[in-house]
Amino acid sequence: MEIAFPVPGYTMLSVLGSGGFSTVYRALQESIGREVAVKIDHRILLDEADRARFRAEVRAAGQVSGHPNVIDIHDAGITVDGRAYLVMELCPAGSLADYLRQHGPLPPDRVLDIGVAIADALAAAHRYGVVHRDVKPANVLYDRYGHPELADFGLAARYDPTTESMSTLEVLTPAYAAPEMFWSRRPTPAVDVYGLSATLYALLSGRPPRWPLAEANPTDAEIAALHSAPIPGIEGVPDAVITVLRAGMAREPEKRLPTAGALRDALRAARDTVGNSTDRISDPGAPGADHDLADQPTARLPRLRPIVRGES
Template sequence: MPGLTDLRPLGAGGFATVYRAHQAQLGRDVAVKIDNRVLADERDRRRFLREAHAAAKLSGHPHVVGVHDANITAQGTPYMVMELCTGGSLADQLDQRGPLPHEQVRDLGVKLADALAAAHAEGVLHRDIKPGNILVDRYGTPKLADFGLAALLDAQGGSTVTRDALSPSYAPPEAFAMAEPTPQADVYSLAATLYTLLAGKPPRPVPWPITSFDQLGEILRRPVAAVNGVPPALHETLARALHPDANLRTPSAAQLRDELLDPMRQPTVPVSPPPKRKQWPLVAAAGLVVLVVAGVLVWNLLDKEQATAQGPGPATTQQGGAEDIPPFLKKCDNKFCIDKSTCFRGINETGGQPATARKVGSCADEHYWEAYAGGWLSGDIPAVSSEEMLTSAEIVNVCTPAVMKANTRPTVDTTGWEMAAVGFKDGTRNYFLCLGSDPEEGEVVNSAFGA
């Protein structure tokens, strides 16, 4: 790694090893996170660097660990060079001193929620907030670390939480169903972290691995117990952010920050009473693989949330009998082409799960992919990658360079653009969108298709 010497291990996790290194040119020590996985595909390498670039934009926030550099080693493993925080983590402080005073936890929550809100505004999700991922610099400033995890996971299309990447007691219920990560999931994890700092234990400790439906279902629906000495308003703020149903949870990190700042602020979601315990079906084999147990359990528990996370936005199907038009599309000859410019920040892919995509509010926001065509799917969304979707019989003649070119604005040349296809839900029906991306441009803030 250019410019770095004297690498000494600081710690290792499931996917990466962190080193302390010296950056001679600037005369400072830095932290270097080297991922264990090899990115052999050029497209994966570009995706990693794009996501790392997005994470680096957060470096100016006072409560985010700065990212100095990101690249690929000669062996094909991605790495990130980051600010070195010498004060340990909040997990270390919890181990050494026990639970923290509620005034300190509230102050930490305001700062960290503000950092998380800034990340979400840039389209960056954290995915693994916990006490061990909040570091303290030499001045005593708390900082959210490991935003690079998002970049490393997205590089291989693995942004969906997997059992290996999961921190069970800090993960929201929908994460066990392999749902696409969302800002609400990060809100849950931050609230679980703040609760842990108050109580000395997570709000819903999850023993791992889980071996029964009943056990996991009971834990995920367990009410959040009050902590002695913690003001009721602070408890209620955290309880809202820890709601097991993402649709009833505090909707954003900015809202959580504001509620922590002003306990009398009117909440945007109610504090619901604990739901009655649902009787889960009996499972014959207690030793089921954790991935299957967790996925099926929470899929049944929170299928409404999963359906919400799957789609790129509100259903906008235009009715017309057999000629119903899928969302974001219009009739073009005998096919569907994009109606209004529709853009996506990135594509998330996990083996054995359908690919998903993160829609941005406007194509004026930074994005990598833009839709140019699409259509209805006759059945379920195929559980394949976005590249494999292109070869599906229903899609192979729709998502083509010729169709892309036909729908391109006259001033844009899409020759050589990458293509992908992603499926989405629209009520009881499924549809797909054809996506294009200029491999030479990376992040863009303009559009090539639609009105």
């Protein structure tokens, strides 16, 4: 017997991915014949207070989704059995985590393009009072036109009902999480500055900074030691780029670059330096490389400059 898809008005086409807290489906929006991604949380919203918090976070995430480098949220709701769901833009080209697994590190100019775009998206989110809290390569997707877009506003930043907006350790990705996320502090925009800086470092080096493995599950003592370790340079990456990323990953939040906008501007300045270099690495299969999307498989992405506010 076929089981009906739990979100009315959508037909499930396939499972895109599943983790400990949610499953993402490729689905058909029946009313207009559009393919979308539907993310359904595995956890149950137990009472009306939980549901109200979810709706408030979704409304904030919906405001942010108007930015050109943030995944569009088309709809949201709660299933009959009490699970939260989001209906989002489908990004068939996959994530930067997928690219890293398949191809390894990206060249500096591509990474800086991505960083400028996503930092601008975070700056817009912070203006709305929204902190992402889980910036990592798996949450940067490419749309069908080759634009990098930040995903997982909303369900990825699920609240802990016992502490209002305090984040819980269970939703963190330790390799990309700021140190204060392990200190039971209320998350601030500084955690996103750290997360994006760690993400860009991983795109350049092939692995997250300070971390032996992205999948590692260290103890509290090991986490403290890792966050105190120096951040090494990366062969072939200009010192100016590493300096910016180190400033974005300072252990103490108050010693980091102060805002996502400041990180964006510093990355833009570093990008200009790299752009003037005569020994830039060229990878025709890398996200942002020059070629025609129509002539390439989905995994190969065109060179389209990131669309960011304040830049012509």
